[in-house]
Amino acid sequence: MSNVSKVTAQLQGTPYLVALHDDLGHVWSADEPEDAGGGNAAPDPTRLMLSSLAACTAITLRMVAARRNWPLMDVRVELELNPTGKPAAGNDIVRRIHLDGSLTDEQRAQLHKIADACPMHKLLTGEVRIQTTLD
Numbered sequence: 001m002s003n004v005s006k007v008t009a010q011l012q013g014t015p016y017l018v019a020l021h022d023d024l025g026h027v028w029s030a031d032e033p034e035d036a037g038g039g040n041a042a043p044d045p046t047r048l049m050l051s052s053l054a055a056c057t058a059i060t061l062r063m064v065a066a067r068r069n070w071p072l073m074d075v076r077v078e079l080e081l082n083p084t085g086k087p088a089a090g091n092d093i094v095r096r097i098h099l100d101g102s103l104t105d106e107q108r109a110q111l112h113k114i115a116d117a118c119p120m121h122k123l124l125t126g127e128v129r130i131q132t133t134l135d
Contacts, residue, residue, distance in 0.1 A: 014039050050079045050093070056120035057097065064114050070107050074100040093124075 006023040009030070016038040018030045030045055032038025043051065054077040065072035076098040083094050097115055099108060115121065 014041070017041055046081060050081060053077075053093070053095070053118075053120045053124060054079050056118040057095065057115050060118035061097070061099070061111050061115060065101075065107075065111065068107075070101070070103060070111075072099060072101040072103060072111070074098075076100075 004023075007020055008022075009018045009020050011017070012019055014031075016032040016036075019027065020030060021027045029042035030048055031040060031042040032044050034040045036044075038044070057077045058075040061075050062072065064070075078096040078098075080094045082092050084092070095115070097112070099111060103111070
């Protein structure tokens with residue numbers, strides 16, 4: 001399997017509905033809410049981006065806990081973008097992680113630290129270059 005992730009987006013018949021598919025055969029959609037002129041048939045791009053961070057966080061914590069045989073029973077990750085309004089510069093993501101299981105305070109602290117090491121967290125907080133071409 002290649003280390004290159006590939007996603008293709010294709011506009012559909014309605015104003016903003018987009019069909020997405022990846023190189024592994026997964027298919028999903030994106031849309032805009034009705035108040036932005038969309039049909040609200042799928043999450044908007046912002047929610048899709050937040051879902052990537054939430055999923056990556058939960059998966060990373062589950063993997064680490066399993067590898068270390070820690071009693072992590074469940075993980076719930078809640079994210080909000082700019083919950084107090086758009087800042088003058090940048091954006092703010094507030095992440096709340098709920099851990100269920102008989103974890104020690106030390107294990108919980110380690111999982112808190114590990115959350116910031118998930119690949120999507122690193123991608124969003126690191127340098128990103130986007131090269132765009134037109135066909």
